Amino acid sequence: MSSPVAKRMKSTKVIGTHSGTFHCDEALAVFMLRLTDEFKDADLVRTRDPSKLEPLDIVVDVGGVYSPEKHRYDHHQRGFSEVFGSGGFDKIKLSSAGLVYKHFGKEIIAKRLGTNVEDERVETLWLTLYSELIESVDGIDNGVNISSSPLAYTQRTDLSSRVKRLNPNWNEEATDAIFDEKFSQASKITGEEFLSQLDYFAFAWLPARDVVKQAIEKRLDVDQSGQIVVFEKSCPWKDHLFSLESSLSPSSKILYVLYPESDSPGSKWRIQCVPESTDSFVNRKSLPEPWCGMRDDKLSEVSGIKGGTFVHASGFTGGNETFEGVLEMARKALAF
Incomplete structure (x- = not known):
């Protein structure tokens, strides 16, 4: 029998988000959380059952609560008005991706650079990556136009559209297990895009x-x-x-x-x-x-x-x- 100490050493954090149809914002939010020291080995529970969400270490995009102190990051509740704020980004309400990025983004960037959050490069990259990637995810999830000009044609190649297409089609089998498998793929795709853009801005754009x-x-x-x-x-x-x-x-x-x-x-x-x-x-x-x-x-x-x-x-x-x-x-x- 393993000792209580051994059990604690093997224990892991658990991230919660909603089950069923998924979107870009929570897929990216989960990926970003796994880039932090606290949640790098976290398991994932996808459910809408409040009793199953309540004991989890952190919950994104579900639960009706925004409280960084309690690690609750939902944005669907009535009266929610949180914006990024820094860098003049104060017009678009945050999605779960924006919320996670606002509170964990600097840590993620500093870790990628191998530096500390006080490094002035971290602030520059934090603002730049929000502008170049996260803001559009927030805007699309909240129904905000990402272009001020009407487009003559629509080309659904943005990250949010790519994630949306990963959901099972209406005429396909859609069990919880299938949704969970598809969500894992979506989180991986959003993460690849996030890291690709972060690395470009950190190691190519900023030195220029x-x-x-x-x-x-x-x-x-x-x-x-x-x-x-x-x-x-x-x-x-x-x-x-x-x-x-x-x-x-x-x-x-x-x-x-x-x-x-x-x-x-x-x-x-x-x-x-x-x-x-x-x-x-x-x-x-x-x-x-x-x-x-x-x-x-x-x-x-x-x-x-x-x-x-x-x-x-x-x-x-x-x-x-x-x-x-x-x-x-x-x-x-x-x-x-």
């Missing part, structure tokens, strides 16, 4: 901030206008540029960014217009219209710049064989 910062600081060495920046290599730059250039005067706003197409010696170079906002397709200043849609020798002839490779038909980007050539393109475009 230093590249953009240095380019902005050196912009006057590139051109006296200060409206052209050069990146040492292609990187995710838009978010960082808009954030870092906020201290610049409106007349000094950056219009063009230049970067090599690859790390190879003798790489061709690209020019890209800065858009009006990170998600806009409208440029602050497009490349000259006569260049648009031109390639190679024809582009060089029209622009008067040797080594032209192309300019996109919409005028948002172009290229040249050399850095000197692409810099001349930027300077001519400024004056056009």
Whole structure:
């Protein structure tokens, strides 16, 4: 017979959520909880029976109670009004995913980075990942449009739609065991997306901030206008540029960014217009219209710049064989 101490050592936490049809928010909430130290080995109980939920260590998306102190994270009850709050995200009520992320997200991120929650990178990533992923899950679960513009067509490729399709179809067998198996698949899919985005922002997006910062600081060495920046290599730059250039005067706003197409010696170079906002397709200043849609020798002839490779038909980007050539393109475009 095992001792009481041995039993306690083998015991595990138990997460509770509702049974039956599932959604993205609780599938993701359960996955995120299992990324924490407290609930990393937790079992899962899916039920709507209050007597079975009551003794569980933590309950999400069911139970009619929001109480972080009691580890209860439901958002369906009348009068619920919790929002993310930080970073200006105060318009969309939280789903169970948002609630778990609000209270456990920093711990999860810090653990992934191998650092502590006081690391300034954790706060930046916590806000960014909410904006890029969790907010849309909250909005969709609460019936909030995720786009201010009506779409001409609907393409259900978002994470919430993918999870919804994992539920058994109306004309298929749908036992509790089948729902539980499908829920496990859904939680895995949401977790893969969560970790994929977290790793991208932590290990690719955030390090690019230093590249953009240095380019902005050196912009006057590139051109006296200060409206052209050069990146040492292609990187995710838009978010960082808009954030870092906020201290610049409106007349000094950056219009063009230049970067090599690859790390190879003798790489061709690209020019890209800065858009009006990170998600806009409208440029602050497009490349000259006569260049648009031109390639190679024809582009060089029209622009008067040797080594032209192309300019996109919409005028948002172009290229040249050399850095000197692409810099001349930027300077001519400024004056056009």
